[in-house]
Amino acid sequence: MDAAERTRQRVCRALLDDLDAGYGEVVREYGGVVHSVARALTRSAADAEDLTAEAFLRAYRALAGYPAERIAVLALRPWLLTVLRNTARNAARDAARRPAGPPRYEPTERELDPGPTALDDPADHAERAEAGRGLAALLARLPEAQRTAVVLRHALDLPIAEVAQVLRVGEGTAKSHVSRGLHRLRALVTAAGTEPGPDGEPAHRVLASGRRDR
Amino acid sequence: MTTDDTTTDTTDVDARLLAGLAGLATEAPAGLPDAVFARWVRVPSGLGDVYAAATAHGVQFLRPAGDAGLAGFTAAYRARFARPLVAAPRPPAGLLPALRGRPGRGPALDLTALTGFERAVLDATRRIPAGQARPYGWVAREAGSPGAVRAVGSVLARNPVPLLVPCHRVVRADGALGGYLFGAPEKERLLRAEGMDVDGVADLARRGVRYLASDTTTVVCFPTCRDARRITPRHRHGFGTLDEAVRAGFRPCRTCRPAGAA
Incomplete structure (x- = not known):
């Protein structure tokens, strides 16, 4: 049994013991993973925090209606990430219904440079912000499934089977989302590196001449 | 040579790309527990x-400990608000003084x-001072829906935060104290404890008196108004009736507002 499964069993036991107190374990254990994916699904750090909280509330509401047998075997991490994606999709739909809403999946200045967080060492932060800002912006140009697949596999190191569960596709399709996403990202990074300008033409040119995506 | 360069470049790009992606894993936001959990306290x-029960925004639900105890409170909270509830290290600021009856914002x-109408009803009710009472119709008017007298009763019967929003100070227009979500005797006890002259108001009501006026100030008030x-x-x-008082030359009080905002 691997570490992830041991964690899952411990958290599920805590939930069965006391749903509300056990949910503290859920948030402690999976808050980082859910937030990391939320960052890739939103335009700003503040939106990501709201989305993370909203997803955890929706997940709690679902759990409150589940029988104990179902909670005992629930694959918590991919299930939470599925709830997160559904929450993001609903939020996007709501935003689209509102007139003159801004496009959902487009990075803003704030996303590109979210500023130092309390836990960060400033010098360390500056360096990582430099690398991260470009990458987050380029990542935002990927279709949602590819973007999520790349983040799950390469930022969070999830096994491909779990990536497939979150995306609700087979493992083969999940693998192809990861590799197509990575390929596209590599092209974007290369293009962004060869010529200046965060939204410069080169990236688009590389995209257009890149491998055909379905 | 050219081929070698390309290979090196690609490998370098991949290594930086994967390192960059690994760096996108982040911690949970510091405020996440506060945004998700409500916290409970037991207080006198x-x-x-x-x-x-309080969220990061304020007190959301209050009920007597009674027989149901914590399990009953948690179940009622979950059914109504569907948010995980855990113990609070200390009561929210202002809760204890408010429950001790100290005047102030609470x-x-x-x-x-809640809906906009529910909020408006609770906001109006919250403005009734301790030891005083206002009719349901007054609350309806103050909440901006003069016709919704019965609806006010329904909202107050579900008041999520009794005592903090003093729904026990809302009474019937005929002078009877009316119902209370924890029973009419508790309503009367709370009003007496706040210093309201419950018997005096009942006496007046029996004689058909629902407003009191002063011929020195020429102002007409609800009987429990400080003035x-x-x-x-x-x-x-x-x-x-207020009309009779106004015809007799009295002006509605600006403190207890028997005629509403107009």
């Missing part, structure tokens, strides 16, 4: 011990789960 009040309230209680018997005039 005029209704005996009560449980109160703790922040989280009324976000009405200062009127000496010699200068006191009782009226059954």
Whole structure:
């Protein structure tokens, strides 16, 4: 049994013991993973925090209606990430219904440079912000499934089977989302590196001449 | 040579790309637990011990500890607000003084789960001072829906934060105290404990008096208004309706607003 499964069993036991107190374990254990994916699904750090909280509330509401047998075997991490994606999709739909809403999946200045967080060492932060800002912006140009697949596999190191569960596709399709996403990202990074300008033409040119995506 | 360069470049790009992606894993936001969990406390009040649940925005739910205990409170909270509830290290700021009956603004309230009308009703009710009472119709008018007298009763019967929003101070227009979500005897006990002259108001109501006016100030008030209680018997005039008082030359009080905002 691997570490992830041991964690899952411990958290599920805590939930069965006391749903509300056990949910503290859920948030402690999976808050980082859910937030990391939320960052890739939103335009700003503040939106990501709201989305993370909203997803955890929706997940709690679902759990409150589940029988104990179902909670005992629930694959918590991919299930939470599925709830997160559904929450993001609903939020996007709501935003689209509102007139003159801004496009959902487009990075803003704030996303590109979210500023130092309390836990960060400033010098360390500056360096990582430099690398991260470009990458987050380029990542935002990927279709949602590819973007999520790349983040799950390469930022969070999830096994491909779990990536497939979150995306609700087979493992083969999940693998192809990861590799197509990575390929596209590599092209974007290369293009962004060869010529200046965060939204410069080169990236688009590389995209257009890149491998055909379905 | 050219081929070698390309290979090196690609490998370098891949390594940087994967390192960059690994760096996108982040911690949970510091405020996440506060945004997700509500916290409960058990504290003393005029209704005996009560449980109160608060989010980061304020107190959301308050009920007597009673027989159901914490399990009953948690179940009622979950059914109504569907948010995980855990113990709070200390009561929210302002809760204890408010429940001890200290005047003041009281703790922040989280009324976000309510409709606009429900919020308006609770806001109006919250403005009734201790030891005083206002009819349901007054609350309806102050809430901006003069016709919704019965609806006010329904909203107050579900008041999520009794005592903090003093729904026990809302009474029937005929002078009877009316119902209360924890029973009419508790309502009467709370009003007496706050210093309201429950028997005096009942006496007046029996004689058909629902407003008191002073011929020295020429102001007409609800009987429990601070200003009405200062009127000496010699200068006191009782009226059954506000119209009669106004026709007799009295002006509606600006403190207890028997005629509403107009």
